[in-house]
Amino acid sequence: MNKTLFEYCKKHLRTVNQVQLKANASLKTLAEKYSIGFIDVHTNLFHFNARDKQHLIEVVAQELNGIRLSDPYPSKQSRTEVAQRQRNEKIGALKVSEDFVLLNSRQSLCLNNHITPNSPLTALGHFICATEIETIEHSYIVLVENLIVMANLSRLNIPEQLQDALWIYRGDAQPHKQTGTAYKLFRRFATTHKLVCFADLDPSGLQICLTSGARQWLSISNKSQIAMKLQGIENEWHKQGSARSFLNNFDQLPAYCKSLFAQMEETQTTLKQEHILQHDLKLELFPLI
Structure with missing residues (x-):
């Protein structure tokens, strides 16, 4: 799961158990690639429920090595790893x-x-x-x-x-x-x-x-x-x-x-x-x- 899709889910789906949203590229990816929720072709609305949320949690954890939607996207490194190339070991570090x-x-x-x-x-x-x-x-x-x-x-x-x-x-x-x-x-x-x-x-x-x-x-x-x-x-x-x-x-x-x-x-x-x-x-x- 790429960062764009992760951040969209984190913003719009992390705190809800049931929702209907106007379909967009991110929601189409969820429905078509991951079978999370479904899009009503007549209304162009994305339908998402508690079962879909559980599936989303599992997909995120599986693809991003245990990450949750409440966590930052996994791009940071430890301070010792950053220190290998940066004078300021805190830049972009955990x-x-x-x-x-x-x-x-x-x-x-x-x-x-x-x-x-x-x-x-x-x-x-x-x-x-x-x-x-x-x-x-x-x-x-x-x-x-x-x-x-x-x-x-x-x-x-x-x-x-x-x-x-x-x-x-x-x-x-x-x-x-x-x-x-x-x-x-x-x-x-x-x-x-x-x-x-x-x-x-x-x-x-x-x-x-x-x-x-x-x-x-x-x-x-x-x-x-x-x-x-x-x-x-x-x-x-x-x-x-x-x-x-x-x-x-x-x-x-x-x-x-x-x-x-x-x-x-x-x-x-x-x-x-x-x-x-x-x-x-x-x-x-x-x-x-």
């Missing part, structure tokens, strides 16, 4: 933090055929240059929404398959914790590893799982626990209207995802990863396809 991802495991990191033992102290993990990672000797890779999980892997009540998994922190909106590099690394191993997403149990968390590129979802075994009695007022369900709209318009939600979303809607409650940790809730793997 920020230093954009090269790095936070990784952790319960036992030790197994990357590039090398074993790195974990610290005996409680730690968030290892901040590593993603472009230097060539191989991952962990069968499962788990993308994590919240930083608190990274320091508490030993407390998670997880299935046996994930005991030796590699955990990646997805990052957040802050510049020094941006998500792009984590997603790129995660999706780079889609054909060779088992990709899992672990997010909050709220509409935004479900949206993250469905658009992450993961094939499996780590979630609570007993969905009724989402309505556990806690002090205070539930705010997250009501604040996440955009994510609820995404899920309502998503074509063929995976069975457990659909069931859990219905439970949220019925009780208008959500559950954070901090609750899962503190209450030692049992977790299982569920398909996202």
Whole structure:
């Protein structure tokens, strides 16, 4: 996907789940080359829905090595690469933090055929240059929404398959914790590893799982626990209207995802990863396809 088409999709299609637009060259390319949306020949309108959006996300990630529509087009290089030819190493370069991802495991990191033992102290993990990672000797890779999980892997009540998994922190909106590099690394191993997403149990968390590129979802075994009695007022369900709209318009939600979303809607409650940790809730793997 070239930069022109990428930038058009980023501007006009990234934040919508359903839209009709007057057909132009970019939209014709989407429909004809990628089978994303369709053009009504009678009205010359391009029709785009939530299923098309999911397909667009997958195409962008596949063609641009894990890039998301919220990321910059992949044209920048690291500062050391720029320094090879420029006196000013910052010209057209990535920020230093954009090269790095936070990784952790319960036992030790197994990357590039090398074993790195974990610290005996409680730690968030290892901040590593993603472009230097060539191989991952962990069968499962788990993308994590919240930083608190990274320091508490030993407390998670997880299935046996994930005991030796590699955990990646997805990052957040802050510049020094941006998500792009984590997603790129995660999706780079889609054909060779088992990709899992672990997010909050709220509409935004479900949206993250469905658009992450993961094939499996780590979630609570007993969905009724989402309505556990806690002090205070539930705010997250009501604040996440955009994510609820995404899920309502998503074509063929995976069975457990659909069931859990219905439970949220019925009780208008959500559950954070901090609750899962503190209450030692049992977790299982569920398909996202």
